Amino acid sequence: MKCKRIFLITSLSLLLIGCVESExxxxxxxxxxxxxxxxxxxxxxxxxxxxxxxxxxxxxDGSTLSYLWEEEGDTLAxxxxxxxxxxxxxxxxxxxxxxxxxxxxxSDTLKIMVTDRRVDFTVPKISEKIKNEYLKVxxxxxxxxxxxxxxxxxxxxxxxxWSEKLYSSSYEHTQDLIKSATFSHSGSGTSSxxxxxxxxxxSTFKERIETYGYKWKYIAxxxxxxxxxxxxxxxxxxxxxxEKHCINLMNPNYTQMGMVMIEDEASLYTHYWTQNxxxxxx
Numbered sequence: 001m002k003c004k005r006i007f008l009i010t011s012l013s014l015l016l017i018g019c020v021e022s023e024x025x026x027x028x029x030x031x032x033x034x035x036x037x038x039x040x041x042x043x044x045x046x047x048x049x050x051x052x053x054x055x056x057x058x059x060x061d062g063s064t065l066s067y068l069w070e071e072e073g074d075t076l077a078x079x080x081x082x083x084x085x086x087x088x089x090x091x092x093x094x095x096x097x098x099x100x101x102x103x104x105x106x107s108d109t110l111k112i113m114v115t116d117r118r119v120d121f122t123v124p125k126i127s128e129k130i131k132n133e134y135l136k137v138x139x140x141x142x143x144x145x146x147x148x149x150x151x152x153x154x155x156x157x158x159x160x161x162w163s164e165k166l167y168s169s170s171y172e173h174t175q176d177l178i179k180s181a182t183f184s185h186s187g188s189g190t191s192s193x194x195x196x197x198x199x200x201x202x203s204t205f206k207e208r209i210e211t212y213g214y215k216w217k218y219i220a221x222x223x224x225x226x227x228x229x230x231x232x233x234x235x236x237x238x239x240x241x242x243e244k245h246c247i248n249l250m251n252p253n254y255t256q257m258g259m260v261m262i263e264d265e266a267s268l269y270t271h272y273w274t275q276n277x278x279x280x281x282x
Contacts, residue, residue, distance in 0.1 A: 011242070033100065035059050039109055042111040044114075044115060046116065046118075051085075069096055119197055138160060139160060146246055148240075160256055161255060165209070166212075166256060166276040171260045173187065178267045209276060216280060222275040222277070226271060229273065
């Protein structure tokens with residue numbers, strides 16, 4: 001007989017205010033100007049397939065800049081952006097050099113993992129019956145006043161609409177949690193973390209949502225898992241009983257959602273739930 005596993009839930013939310021991306025910025029300065037170079041995020045690409053490499057350079061004095069991309073001392077391009085076609089498997093390090101017209105230079109590096117391993121990114125269609133059931137349960141909760149822990153009473157709010165893009169990002173993360181035997185808002189960084197696999201890192205919930213083309217103003221993610229949490233009613237009640245999840249669920253800023261449950265008897269928690277909430281950017 002399978003042992004009952006403890007019910008786990010976790011939540012995360014994000015508000016878009018200008019640029020939220022964290023960047024590493026290397027700079028060199030003199031008395032008259034500051035020079036910066038950004039080679040971009042490390043990534044994973046497929047052998048013999050083209051990928052756009054885009055660097056950025058800036059100077060505070062408005063002078064003309066020149067650019068150089070190198071790989072092991074060989075020149076790849078003399079423009080900030082270029083198309084790269086890897087022909088050898090393995091990790092490559094590209095060096096991006098920005099030169100000021102005074103002769104001052106600064107550089108940054110980009111790591112690329114070249115692989116021939118294909119990942120199946122297929123997201124199965126969700127039935128109208130299940131979609132409507134999830135919306136019904138969530139919107140019924142939002143239609144009533146809820147007490148969200150120490151944050152107190154949250155008034156009834158407007159219903160959510162379904163988003164296929166938020167559903168897709170929810171599905172990706174749910175199957176990753178099961179296949180990687182992890183439980184976190186961060187992706188596993190393995191091949192089941194589809195977004196992270198291409199980005200050559202552990203994905204964030206923001207990156208997964210953006211992978212499916214969702215242009216957002218507000219986003220949040222609720223997770224849950226447990227052997228006995230086998231219905232939307234049980235999962236939503238579990239989120240309502242948890243302060244942070246309740247706040248996400250009752251937040252009037254969100255207008256759309258996608259939600260997934262995957263059952264796997266061989267996994268740690270059997271039933272895994274992901275809910276992505278959002279409001280599109282206008």
